[in-house]
Amino acid sequence: MNGQWGKEMKIEKFAVGIISTNCYLVVNEVAKEAVIIDPGGFPGYFTSHIKSEELIVKAVLLTHGHFDHILGLNDLLKEFPVPVYAHEAEEAVLSDCRVNGSRSYTAGYEFTDAVYVKDGEKLILAGMEFEVIYTPGHTCGGVCYYVRESGVLFCGDTLFQNSVGRTDMATGDTETLIMSIHNKLLPLPEDTVVYPGHMGETTIAHEKKYNPYL
Numbered sequence: 001m002n003g004q005w006g007k008e009m010k011i012e013k014f015a016v017g018i019i020s021t022n023c024y025l026v027v028n029e030v031a032k033e034a035v036i037i038d039p040g041g042f043p044g045y046f047t048s049h050i051k052s053e054e055l056i057v058k059a060v061l062l063t064h065g066h067f068d069h070i071l072g073l074n075d076l077l078k079e080f081p082v083p084v085y086a087h088e089a090e091e092a093v094l095s096d097c098r099v100n101g102s103r104s105y106t107a108g109y110e111f112t113d114a115v116y117v118k119d120g121e122k123l124i125l126a127g128m129e130f131e132v133i134y135t136p137g138h139t140c141g142g143v144c145y146y147v148r149e150s151g152v153l154f155c156g157d158t159l160f161q162n163s164v165g166r167t168d169m170a171t172g173d174t175e176t177l178i179m180s181i182h183n184k185l186l187p188l189p190e191d192t193v194v195y196p197g198h199m200g201e202t203t204i205a206h207e208k209k210y211n212p213y214l
Helices: 044-052 073-079 088-094 174-185 204-210
Strands: 002-006 009-016 021-028 033-037 056-061 084-087 115-117 122-125 128-134 143-147 152-156 193-196
Touching: 021 044, 021 193, 056 073, 056 122, 084 088, 088 115, 128 174
Parallel strands: 033 056, 056 084, 084 115, 152 193
Antiparallel strands: 002 009, 009 021, 021 033, 122 128, 128 143, 143 152
């Protein structure tokens, strides 16, 4: 777990699940409310941390439906029954254990209770505005969530430090992914801090200059 501050926002990162996916706890420090992004697991210490900080969880945001980003949903929702948001094009991935990859690692997991959102939609959650940026390619319904006021982007497996998401799984497409990054992410302010689904943080400026895939 680590944390970073920005105005009223605090971002904490937890490596969770069977392949240590980055799960983010995004906290409005003034309101003591929080949003959880990509719960690939939901270990007991995560619950304990939220309760010890006396945070009110308001929602879950999914960048996409691969197993390593959703396997913690059941445990999370038992503790915090909140809405779970995902892009409308990702329904087929979330609801099919063969497509989301969970059948290869578990008995299979499917999620059918998401609230589906569209490109450009702005979600006001925990007093923060998350803009939905549709970035298909890693999966058909992959999205990023942009908090313009704080200059941060939660991008799941679309973009990594010096790399991009894999496209060899179901509904992935390399050309579509690269186009999504070029058209939707690289135009963002260069000082935007990018929080990916794996590995460390980066910035738009760094990826423009050093990412060999772009």
